[in-house]
Amino acid sequence: MARRTLTYLAALVVVGVTLVPLLFTILGGFRTNAQINNAPGGWPSPWVAGNYTAVLSSSVFWRAMGNSALIAVVASALAVAVGAMAAFALSRYTFKGREGLYTLFTIGLLFPVTAAALPLYLLLRQLGLLEHALGVALPEAAFSLPITIVILRPFMHAIPGELEDAAAMDGAGRLGFFWRILLPLSRPALTTVAILAFVTSWNAYLLPLLVLSDPANFTLPLGVAAFQSQFSQDTARVLAYTAASMIPAIGFFVFAERHIVGGLTGSVKG
Template identity: 75%
Template sequence: MRRAGTPIGYVAAIAVLGITVVPLLFVVLGGFRTTAQINASPAGLPGPWVWDNYASLLGSSAFWTFLGNSALIAVIATLLTVALGSMAAYALSRYDFKGREGFYTLFTLGLLFPLGVATLPLYLWLRQLGMLESFWGVAIPEAAFSLPVTIVILRPFMRAIPGEIEDAAVLDGTSRLGFFWRILLPLSVPALTTVAVLAFVTSWNFYLLPLLVFNDPANFTLPLGVATFQSQYSQDTARVLAFTALSMIPALAFFVLAERRIVGGLTGAVKG
């Protein structure tokens, strides 16, 4: 059975690789072609290679403005998610109080709550608070929508840390807050890295929330910038593909660099 399963596994891996990587290669390589070349041969390779598409975009201030806005919002949302998620997970994993499992179930149900359902009330709430055209108006809701998966990952990880460590820290005069800050957080670095990467990538790819909050193009994030660029240069397919490829690179690079830590954090959460 083991030998028979190996070829099937390789075929499945190749199929998944083809489904995920081939479209990315088409986008990246399409940016090195002209629109005429793409129309003549959509699946062809660049020949000759055209560098002007990427060069013009990297030399434009609009692309860097979109990139900076996305980075700022993603960093704020990630910090809020990790800070609030770690504190909530600590309380739900190390404290015994009435209704604890109910609160955890509520956060778990948040995984099933789609953003589209909250669009109208969220917009009205942000307008009431005067947070439209504000980076905080995007970062705070993004952090809120990332909290359920953060707590679901962190709680079992923190719960698996032996209670003897906390007891020893208390005997040494450490407060519960000191234990959380000095001992629990350092021991939870793999899980914290996992949720930080997930929150960052999720924020980076958010489209609906920035569309809801921003009307000024100067505040647009990269997903909004891609949509705006596509509408402005709908006839220039090659430049649109180049812009799309450039917008994917930061999140992909960040995800690839932190891949091992993500797997380690998820493994620890499952074991917990």
Template identity: 55%
Template structure:
């Protein structure tokens, strides 16, 4: 019996073919795309370690010698950290608002049957087709009418509204995938609708909540157009506006501008790199749901 088993294993090993490596053209194209994406980022980071004379003489060269003063001057300035604080406040408030409101709306759409449910879901889906550039003029008028010009809430509230469609579209499949038997068992045990939402829905929807939270945070952190229209006082600037303002003020100091830009994009890059798998896993779960 053992001899037959070993023979069968050997035959299976012979029939197994190695995984195909694919066409070399695919790998070449992938490397070119990666280089095009990482090239500007690397150039900006290295440019911050150079002097203006080095950039003028050899724009594509490496730092020689390495200059640390540019990064030190930016990192020790209150202007930079004030803009970091503003961006953090706006991003966190946008994320909390979009996740809270989106989760509540998704729960109603996914778990309740009522007239117009499909139309309501289609309305959120249609919101994905309207970028903020289309509504920037009406938004400006509304924010000005509410007296929120040049304030962080004037940026936060519209960003929450524009983050809701993505949040709802991703969360609804998660909540629909929760078996009805769990809800029925919870009701039999005396669990009300709100209690079921807090005790069952939120823990089961954690992957989706994390995904939409990350997307809302990164989208808010990188937002430029809306803060440009709403914020006029430099003390209220977020980092994207800060980079533009700094670049205009120090246009002759290219090395310092590159250092400021590098430090401004590092938080978003680190945040996205740490939670990249969460985003992919959450979107995969939404598609399966």
């Protein structure tokens, strides 16, 4: 009983720490600066929709959202495509150095973006990818590869070899088995890694900051920072802009939560 009580208390603390700042930001966008100054943690009274209306009618906001969506889609597609092929080789082929290569990918989970900031910037400048969506999407896809392979490899490894033998008897080669059988059966794990890569790319700040300096190319995290600097005295509008930039990612993550749980469960069993 005591253990269960502590578990519930810990869960409530986590939920509170997560939701309270989120609610403060969303509700703060429905208040005026005077209301926030008088009672920072108060309830909107009256409710003011003008802050959100101003943000959602701004072309700057929608341009930043479009940039974020484009980069996130490209980075997710690349991470899933390359990660699926690498996980297929690491799970279904036997070759010298396979486990060492897999270990190298797992070590990549510990590799921070900040450690590669300078060489990455120099490389992208040499390739002419600064101020370009691919200059952000390619590194983001690369940094998503470790978690993609770590999730996909055990999932693909758990698929019975008898299916591959049956496919070979029907005339399907290894690529045919990969495309027609393995990928459809791995759909829960593929959905999981695609969602994780998308949300990670959507929320990324350092890589876009490193590559993009033109406000016309800013993603939403950079747009939030620029908006906060420009309207530093208008706290209510800053909160509205921040909340509006968070809602798409939160909604997408909540909608896809069951797919994430299903994919992670299957990979752990594998």
